[in-house]
Amino acid sequence: MVGVERVAGAFTEHLMLTYASLFLSIVVGIPLAVLSLKSKRVASIIMGFANLVQAIPSFAVVAIVVPLLGIGFTPAVFAIFLRALLPIVKNTYVGLNEVNEAMIDAARGIGLTEWEIIRYVRFPHAYPAMFAGIKFAAVLANSIAILTAIIGSGGLGSLVFEGLASFNTDKIIAGSLPAILMAVFIDLSFSYMERRFIPKGIGGG
Template sequence: MMVSLELLGTPVLQHIILAYIALIASILLGIPLAILSLYSRSLQKVVMVMANLMQAVPTFAVVAFVVPLIGIGFWPAIIAILLRALLPIIKNTWVGLSSLDPALIASAEGIGLSQWEIIRYVRLPNAYPAIFAGVKFAAILANSVAILTAMIGSGGLGTVVFEGLAGVNMMKMMSGALPAIGIALFLDTSFGWLEKRMVPPGMK
């Protein structure tokens, strides 16, 4: 049978907290790393290799990997989700920042803008479409990995899904899966709305 709405309240809240905290942490870590990589070839190599390595490892292995290092529970789950969501943010941000027309950078330097001002007023605005594409993909990844982290005690909708699978209860499994799909759609819509507000029409 279906899980009552009252009983779904806590798993939904846990799932949202898991996905959003990990996603925000990925953004706060990934974008600065991409910016710093523009000015350090060695850092760029290290960041890209590590990001690609984490993306190449299967999601289940990433979740299992954190257990012997930091145990089980909420925060290990956050680390697992963060590791999975970092690559699209780092890679898309770096591509967006580095693919700018060199003449535009030269013009900005010519009028006396500092490197920080060039990043803030020239590189970042022109990179917004690529950055938002990476963030939206990372949001979908974070939402899906949050389901799997129920295996290491994170709670959330994954618990409902796995209980349904274990009991061969399709209705219970769907009770966990459908809200997760709804959260994924909400995340994508939210970032799409934010992108429309921040990105000038000519840059989309």
């Protein structure tokens, strides 16, 4: 039997891992998506890098981080951040880029600057795609956070790996069940926020 305090502590570490890396992915990913609007060349470079990182297996990403940053919480956050970046960059870019050109021309016609067009025209129409990307990134971060236990991040993954190493079913369940419940919570909470904050009719172009 695994103590409640041990599970609670591991869950807190897992929560911090997931949301710290997700926050970092949002802070970096959305500006990169906006920067991608500057030109097709810039977009191809940024998307190419994001796709390359996403193509690397999760275990390999975690392993590569160790020689660069060592082991522990911070390297784990960086590894999760790399894996969660693509959905946010790609979905935000698609949402920003697929606004009807007639609306863009009309906005320019009334004197809006490019930044004002991004803020008041492109972003509102990109919200559904952005939310979808962030929600997927959050679920992905939650799953990768389990894997980063192999580099000393702690969290629920430490219980899972300890359980696997010792054939301890209680530890495996104590580590995996909260992670599963958290994934369900992430999906439901982001779906609620999407319905709550995105006006009906937005996203249709």
